[in-house]
Amino acid sequence: MTTDGRIAQLSIADAAATLAGRILDAFHGDEFTGLADHVDSCADQVVALGAVRLVGADVFAPHLLLSRPLAGRDVAVVADSFAYFPAVGEPDTHERRVTAWRDWATATVLTRLAGTGPDEAVVFAPPPDTASAVLGPADAWQQWSVHVAQLSPLALPEVGGPVVEAVGREGKALARGAVRAVLRRDYVNAARLARWVALLSHSGTRLPLDPVLLVEQIRLHGGTGPRLLLDLAVARHQLGIEPA
Amino acid sequence: MSTAVAHAAHEISSRAITWLHANRHLGGFPSETTADLGDPDSVYKPLSETVLLSSLVLREGVAGPGEAQHARELLDFAWQQVREGDLLYERQLRHSVLTDPLETYAHFARSGKRHEGLEELLAHSAALGALTEVMPNRRLAVANARRIVGIGDGEDWAELTRVTWLGATPQPWAIDWMTGYCLTHTVFHLTDWGARPEDMPEDLADYVATWLPVWIDIWSEVEQWDLVAELLIVGVCLPEPLFQEADWKRLAGVQHADGLVPRDGAPVDDDPLQRFSDQQHPTIVAAIAGTLALSRLLST
Numbered sequence: 012m013t014t015d016g017r018i019a020q021l022s023i024a025d026a027a028a029t030l031a032g033r034i035l036d037a038f039h040g041d042e043f044t045g046l047a048d049h050v051d052s053c054a055d056q057v058v059a060l061g062a063v064r065l066v067g068a069d070v071f072a073p074h075l076l077l078s079r080p081l082a083g084r085d086v087a088v089v090a091d092s093f094a095y096f097p098a099v100g101e102p103d104t105h106e107r108r109v110t111a112w113r114d115w116a117t118a119t120v121l122t123r124l125a126g127t128g129p130d131e132a133v134v135f136a137p138p139p140d141t142a143s144a145v146l147g148p149a150d151a152w153q154q155w156s157v158h159v160a161q162l163s164p165l166a167l168p169e170v171g172g173p174v175v176e177a178v179g180r181e182g183k184a185l186a187r188g189a190v191r192a193v194l195r196r197d198y199v200n201a202a203r204l205a206r207w208v209a210l211l212s213h214s215g216t217r218l219p220l221d222p223v224l225l226v227e228q229i230r231l232h233g234g235t236g237p238r239l240l241l242d243l244a245v246a247r248h249q250l251g252i253e254p255a
Numbered sequence: 256m257s258t259a260v261a262h263a264a265h266e267i268s269s270r271a272i273t274w275l276h277a278n279r280h281l282g283g284f285p286s287e288t289t290a291d292l293g294d295p296d297s298v299y300k301p302l303s304e305t306v307l308l309s310s311l312v313l314r315e316g317v318a319g320p321g322e323a324q325h326a327r328e329l330l331d332f333a334w335q336q337v338r339e340g341d342l343l344y345e346r347q348l349r350h351s352v353l354t355d356p357l358e359t360y361a362h363f364a365r366s367g368k369r370h371e372g373l374e375e376l377l378a379h380s381a382a383l384g385a386l387t388e389v390m391p392n393r394r395l396a397v398a399n400a401r402r403i404v405g406i407g408d409g410e411d412w413a414e415l416t417r418v419t420w421l422g423a424t425p426q427p428w429a430i431d432w433m434t435g436y437c438l439t440h441t442v443f444h445l446t447d448w449g450a451r452p453e454d455m456p457e458d459l460a461d462y463v464a465t466w467l468p469v470w471i472d473i474w475s476e477v478e479q480w481d482l483v484a485e486l487l488i489v490g491v492c493l494p495e496p497l498f499q500e501a502d503w504k505r506l507a508g509v510q511h512a513d514g515l516v517p518r519d520g521a522p523v524d525d526d527p528l529q530r531f532s533d534q535q536h537p538t539i540v541a542a543i544a545g546t547l548a549l550s551r552l553l554s555t
Contacts, residue, residue, distance in 0.1 A: 153472060187469050193428040194473045219465045224426050 026062035032237035047084035111139035142177035156188020163203035198233030209249035268545025274514030276325035290345035340370030361400035395444035478520030516541035
């Protein structure tokens with residue numbers, strides 16, 4: 012992500028966890044200071060902007076789900092994050108396809124909330140690819156569900172688009188993937204998939220498992236990582252459960 | 256019909272039966288064994304499972320002539336080991352609430368090896384309600400054995416099923432290795448090992464069809480081949496049978512050249528007796544899986 016190699020990547024991952032924790036605070040009723048204030052408070056602002064890119068559309072979870080206002084300065088922060096860490100070009104590998112879809116989701120939500128995107132190229136770009144190109148066939152539900160988990164920031168209201176529609180048609184494959192993750196004690200991916208389960212449940216899709224019990228299972232066993240807890244908070248909100 | 260699955264199923268079962276037949280003398284009772292059976296799990300239980308396999312090979316009639324002959328000889332060997340039913344009779348006489356003589360005898364009876372005195376005793380026990388407390392899935396084993404032998408006035412299958420783990424259709428992650436076996440056996444007995452797939456209640460069949468691929472996946476990942484083979488049998492027993500080619504190829508892939516199917520991913524002992532004692536069960540299970548799968552594939 013940067014020319015500084017692995018150390019910078021690690022610190023961006025740490026910074027993303029910190030940012031996830033700040034967003035999580037909003038779900039717990041704490042004051043949400045906003046993205047711009049958060050980035051300003053960080054020692055290394057480039058790393059903080061990298062964290063914004065990594066967290067992606069989830070930086071808007073408080074705005075989308077809790078109706079927190081989006082300040083103009085926050086819009087500028089997201090635009091800066093795209094300036095420092097440009098969107099991927101041609102999505103020619105799976106990893107780049109995932110990144111392209113996550114960027115697309117960030118730009119889409121930003122456009123919906125602010126009426127403007129991070130830059131014209133990203134905002135007005137059509138979906139980067141077909142849903143099947145990034146997800147693969149749902150018959151191969153193990154790999155398909157891992158890909159769905161990688162796209163968990165798309166499991167927010169207001170994102171929509173081909174991937175959300177494609178996942179929405181495959182409730183059984185999604186449920187199998189979530190149960191597989193729980194049985195493998197892979198709670199990070201289980202929480203990501205629980206968000207999709209919650210999104211589908213919220214939109215009235217019939218699922219072969221109990222979404223509330225799934226989320227509670229992960230909460231009780233999944234530890235205290237802020238990224239996982241943020242995924243669960245988003246899922247709980249969609250399911251109408253009070254914050255844990 | 257999936258030719259690849261049929262081929263793998265046939266290979267697995269014929270090789271496994273060959274191995275079990277070749278090593279059968281390692282699975283006999285020590286001399287002077289009495290009906291009290293100090294350690295029922297050492298020889299008696301595997302012998303009973305051998306009888307189950309033989310009875311299913313003969314019932315389904317899809318084995319080649321060589322394997323069918325092996326199955327008949329395994330059955331004869333086991334019948335001779337239980338002294339043509341006398342050992343089971345003596346065991347039931349002395350321990351009237353035990354269920355294992357009935358469970359073992361049912362597979363002999365299915366294959367035409369009957370013992371009049373034992374059947375009288377079993378009918379009397381059923382009339383008394385003499386039955387030790389057992390796990391709910393084991394209670395279904397008793398119900399199925401009575402159904403096969405033709406004993407008693409029938410069972411309340413719905414009630415017996417309801418109290419099993421599967422009958423409660425829990426959230427699908429609320430399962431562990433041991434409970435996995437409870438699930439498989441509930442399906443085995445409800446359907447009499449695939450002979451009555453329509454006897455699976457519809458909601459349970461839907462539940463199993465939805466989650467079986469997940470359970471097969473996670474226990475394959477940790478190389479629990481014995482349980483995986485049992486789960487493959489479950490798939491065969493469903494009203495809409497589940498045959499995933501990759502599962503059958505994977506099981507065929509772990510089978511040893513001589514036909515042994517390992518219990519799990521741990522190294523297999525070299526000592527012939529230890530090897531047989533450790534790996535007899537999974538090899539029997541794999542032989543049953545292959546036999547029932549081939550039969551179901553040929554009939555659909």
